[in-house]
Amino acid sequence: xxxxxxxxxxxxxxxxxxxxxxxxxxxGTAIDAHSGNGLQERxxxxxxxxxxxxxxxxLTVTDIAGVGMAVPGIVDxxxxxxxxxxxxxxxxPGIDFESWCTNxxxxxxxxxxxxxxxxxxxxxxxxxxxxxxxxxxxxxxxxGSSAVIEGKLLRGKHFTAGILxxxxxxxxxxxxxxxxxxxxxxxxxxxxxxxAKVKAHPAFAASTLANECLIxxxxxxxxxxxxxxxxxxxxxxxxxxxxxxxxxxxHAYDPEMVLVSGGIMASSSYIIPYLQQKTDAHAWTPWGKxxxxxxxxxxxxxxxGAGYLVTNE
Amino acid sequence: xxxxxxxxxxxxxxxxxxxxxxxxxxxGTAIDAHSGNGLQERxxxxxxxxxxxxxxxxLTVTDIAGVGMAVPGIVDxxxxxxxxxxxxxxxxPGIDFESWCTNxxxxxxxxxxxxxxxxxxxxxxxxxxxxxxxxxxxxxxxxGSSAVIEGKLLRGKHFTAGILxxxxxxxxxxxxxxxxxxxxxxxxxxxxxxxAKVKAHPAFAASTLANECLIxxxxxxxxxxxxxxxxxxxxxxxxxxxxxxxxxxxHAYDPEMVLVSGGIMASSSYIIPYLQQKTDAHAWTPWGKxxxxxxxxxxxxxxxGAGYLVTNE
Numbered sequence: 128x129x130x131x132x133x134x135x136x137x138x139x140x141x142x143x144x145x146x147x148x149x150x151x152x153x154x155g156t157a158i159d160a161h162s163g164n165g166l167q168e169r170x171x172x173x174x175x176x177x178x179x180x181x182x183x184x185x186l187t188v189t190d191i192a193g194v195g196m197a198v199p200g201i202v203d204x205x206x207x208x209x210x211x212x213x214x215x216x217x218x219x220p221g222i223d224f225e226s227w228c229t230n231x232x233x234x235x236x237x238x239x240x241x242x243x244x245x246x247x248x249x250x251x252x253x254x255x256x257x258x259x260x261x262x263x264x265x266x267x268x269x270x271g272s273s274a275v276i277e278g279k280l281l282r283g284k285h286f287t288a289g290i291l292x293x294x295x296x297x298x299x300x301x302x303x304x305x306x307x308x309x310x311x312x313x314x315x316x317x318x319x320x321x322x323a324k325v326k327a328h329p330a331f332a333a334s335t336l337a338n339e340c341l342i343x344x345x346x347x348x349x350x351x352x353x354x355x356x357x358x359x360x361x362x363x364x365x366x367x368x369x370x371x372x373x374x375x376x377x378h379a380y381d382p383e384m385v386l387v388s389g390g391i392m393a394s395s396s397y398i399i400p401y402l403q404q405k406t407d408a409h410a411w412t413p414w415g416k417x418x419x420x421x422x423x424x425x426x427x428x429x430x431x432g433a434g435y436l437v438t439n440e
Numbered sequence: 441x442x443x444x445x446x447x448x449x450x451x452x453x454x455x456x457x458x459x460x461x462x463x464x465x466x467x468g469t470a471i472d473a474h475s476g477n478g479l480q481e482r483x484x485x486x487x488x489x490x491x492x493x494x495x496x497x498x499l500t501v502t503d504i505a506g507v508g509m510a511v512p513g514i515v516d517x518x519x520x521x522x523x524x525x526x527x528x529x530x531x532x533p534g535i536d537f538e539s540w541c542t543n544x545x546x547x548x549x550x551x552x553x554x555x556x557x558x559x560x561x562x563x564x565x566x567x568x569x570x571x572x573x574x575x576x577x578x579x580x581x582x583x584g585s586s587a588v589i590e591g592k593l594l595r596g597k598h599f600t601a602g603i604l605x606x607x608x609x610x611x612x613x614x615x616x617x618x619x620x621x622x623x624x625x626x627x628x629x630x631x632x633x634x635x636a637k638v639k640a641h642p643a644f645a646a647s648t649l650a651n652e653c654l655i656x657x658x659x660x661x662x663x664x665x666x667x668x669x670x671x672x673x674x675x676x677x678x679x680x681x682x683x684x685x686x687x688x689x690x691h692a693y694d695p696e697m698v699l700v701s702g703g704i705m706a707s708s709s710y711i712i713p714y715l716q717q718k719t720d721a722h723a724w725t726p727w728g729k730x731x732x733x734x735x736x737x738x739x740x741x742x743x744x745g746a747g748y749l750v751t752n753e
């Protein structure tokens with residue numbers, strides 16, 4: 128058995144840290160991201176949390192294979208730099224994470240986009256085990272994606288291949304996205320965008336959604352279930368957006384399986400059958416049907432994949 | 441120098457046949473496709489045209505390396521079968537082309553999707569020479585695509601990867617496509633669909649487009665240039681559809697270059713700068729800008745690529 132790795136999942140709200148060995152998270156902790164203040168000032172706290180986690184487990188850095196970091200942005204996994212990330216972590220492209228890892232912890236670093244590490248987790252340890260052609264879609268604050276084609280994780284020349292499914296244009300006359308383009312999947316149906324979309328609807332005041340403190344997909348699916356007309360419309364439009372996203376990814380990468388993960392998947396019992404039915408009907412796959420499934424490790428896959436990269440790349 | 445190959449470009453109107461050696465078409469001919477009658481009944485005429493071409497060049501089949509066939513559909517290049525194709529050639533999936541090639545000509549066969557062979561032609565002999573990450577878009581009767589990623593032609597597990605860019609959903613509430621899905625690139629802006637779209641517009645009768653015998657992109661670009669309001673609207677919407685298509689393909693495959701080819705490219709002086717400007721502004725490429733260029737061999741690339749496959753795969 129390999130030594131365990133330290134895996135870091137850099138989220139906009141929480142930075143999750145796990146002690147990972149194979150398919151198991153032996154122990155974990157988390158600290159607030161305070162991402163509005165940038166990432167540099169959080170790194171000493173990340174190092175301290177890692178040291179505390181090791182001490183709690185009676186381990187030292189000599190027991191650890193290295194650090195694997197999952198990042199919600201475009202990552203140069205060779206130079207170990209973040210190339211592009213949400214402005215909340217605007218200072219991240221300037222940070223030399225490898226030096227930080229060496230200096231603060233005495234450990235080597237692997238760094239990768241978080242949708243890719245999540246897919247690695249599912250591909251090595253979850254439902255996509257032994258599936259050599261698989262796409263992951265994460266539906267949450269944003270919409271992420273990643274792809275394994277013919278047994279190889281797709282990265283591309285400039286590290287962007289596979290991970291921009293949330294910025295697939297599915298409504299070219301639609302709403303402007305925070306990326307500047309029009310009609311991306313994310314701007315049409317993700318947690319960051321749906322509240323504004325609902326409130327801008329002319330019928331908003333007449334909907335029970337107007338009584339909600341927080342408009343998100345939990346409230347939309349719940350009130351749709353109670354037959355609120357606007358919640359039903361927003362639910363159904365969002366499902367069609369995600370179906371278009373899934374079809375575009377199937378057409379792009381020719382997978383056998385699409386795994387769906389992310390915060391919105393609390394409503395997976397509704398989402399998965401809908402996506403299966405739409406992709407069965409409309410993805411052009413003369414060989415058969417692509418399996419649409421919810422992910423095995425919606426919370427842990429990114430950590431498992433980051434740990435895998437430490438010991439296998 | 442390798443022996444020359446016979447290349448066949450199976451179009452819906454014409455079946456083009458070329459004697460191909462490297463980047464040169466030594467001689468060529470074409471026969472009507474009569475595609476409404478299926479393909480089986482055309483094969484004796486294809487064989488006769490090949491024999492006539494060889495005789496005209498004072499060659500026999502022993503001088504030829506083999507036959508390369510470019511097909512506008514989904515092709516199993518290993519089993520050498522057509523998996524899916526427009527219903528005009530509805531009998532094609534049942535045809536054993538390899539046996540036909542052996543029996544009628546005494547030659548081996550390579551068979552591939554035509555957008556892939558066109559990209560091979562551009563990649564080996566044209567503007568994409570030595571570019572290891574490149575996407576081709578063909579704008580014509582339909583919209584085709586193909587991709588080379590990290591020096592490898594993308595085929596995918598079931599032979600559909602890269603070639604379905606024309607069925608990327610860019611308008612999920614839009615028009616129903618002939619594939620059954622809604623809002624594909626093709627149904628929003630291709631030669632087969634644009635006439636019906638123009639005629640269905642409420643302002644059609646008031647437009648000078650109503651005086652045209654044939655409504656296609658030639659007439660649309662021409663009358664837009666003469667300030668016809670509907671022609672301008674249709675031109676601009678079509679450009680935005682193709683820009684969304686290009687952005688989706690850039691996001692999917694992370695290329696350095698996008699080549700654009702196909703019949704519509706008679707208006708390339710207008711189309712290429714527009715696509716360059718839109719992808720510069722809206723494709724998420726933190727490393728730099730993707731070059732958008734018109735193809736080197738808009739008419740011959742598919743033949744050159746099919747010939748290349750014969751002698752190199």
